[in-house]
Amino acid sequence: MPTELPLPATDFTLLFPDHYLRARTLRHPSPAADGRPWLVLLHDSLGSIRLWRDLPARLATALECHLLLYDRRGYGESAPLGPHPRTPAYLEEEAQTIPAVLAACGITRAVLFGHSDGGTLALLAAATAPALVAAAVTIGAHVFVEEETLRGIRAARQQYTTTELPQRLTRYHGANTEGLFRAWTDTWLSPAFRAWNIEPYLPRVQCPVLVLQGTHDEYGTEAQVAAIAGQVAGLAQAKLLEGLGHTPHRQDPALVVHLTATFLRPYLGLGPLPG
Template sequence: MPVPLPLVVSDFTLPFADHYLRCRTLRQPAATPASRPWLVFLHDSLGSIQLWRELPAQLAVALGCHALIYDRRGYGESAPFGPEPRTPAYLEEEALSVPAVLAACGISRAVLLGHSDGGTLALLVAAAEPALVAAAITIGAHVFVEEETVRGIRAATQQYATTELPQRLARYHGANTEGLFRAWTDTWLAPGFRSWNIEHYLPRVQCPLLVVQGTADEYGTPAQVTAIAGQVAGPVRTALLPGLGHTPHRQAPELVTELVVGFVRELVPDA
């Protein structure tokens, strides 16, 4: 079997009217069919381009697709959050901007892979933009608030106050660190957020969907997987990974890569 050629990596800043996003593309060195979708990675509440580690490159090489990774607004090297306070509908609001990011990068068909908040974003974008989203993969996504989620975030708040977690996060987020951590914890721990729920969007998800979660996820239970898989309209595959926590793609990257590659090859036309 021939060894795949190295990907062409480009880092750039994508400007918008009131902010900018730091982006990275991983392109195949040879021409690919125009119909082949891009892999697009949507990170979690503490994530960034760097924290995806080698997963985007591994999947891009295995599938022969171009890939886009970007720091969401307020994260990594992207612009800080705007002056308005975060609302309980912040994910629904951010989902409206994702198609504009893809359009600015010349992407008209995408396989979305999202972790945690990013997985929720992937579901929301798939529901709203069926022509854009060829498939979606979620890892530890949430569609409602559970006590396990609240408990996990309270534990993270304690770690932030008593350990070197702020310094570790600052390696990836710099001046954005305090703002993104408080936005996450203040929103999810607010009493008014307990009723947050996006299940009513799920019947609009028509594309193939892979739902991945660790059985030891410290921020959610398999009830999230059951809710998602039971309500989407398109073909769905689930993977509950024994003993793994909220970041199975970092705990068992080979396993997650195998799951994603098999899913995309089987259920996504032209990929």
């Protein structure tokens, strides 16, 4: 694995007509990085820039590329969610905003790395904006609703009322905390969401896809992995991570970085990982 470098980080705000997003870039010092696709991180339903911890720097170092991460609308330090309740198609709708985010950052070609909701967004963006997406990596992504997912969300909702979960989330999301938590739980647990399914998009994904999921994922089964890897049109590699749960990038970040870099480096014009 390449030695981790101190990568210059820049925090800034992206302004759109009806909202704003907080964003951060990490720039790799190699001149060759300017010619490579950017790695773009898409967080989960409770995530934020800060909750990625040191993973962005580790990924950018291993892939010798520039990296963008941002707080999705309603998360972290970004603008609150819009005035209208989420619809069952909220992920499909949000995926349509990703090209505008990348354009605002001057990014014309990207590798999308997404966890949970973020992995679903990566697949949807790859399907609907294929010229923009060079490759995708998903961790614990969902393409349909499973009872395991709903069971995990019900447990999280219970924890929200009986533990210090709200206080912990508030450290990362501030005034957005209540809104984002209710939007996530209320939408996924609504009867209207049971029929949600994005499998029809998968054959439109032409780029290479790495599909990762823990064998002990609290929010999904191996059926999600099989559906993604079996239906995308591009080359797909699936890996079940033994003993890990829904956040393997936190439980074993070195493993996730290694698997991601090994898969992506050839598509970025790089040789095998040193060592």
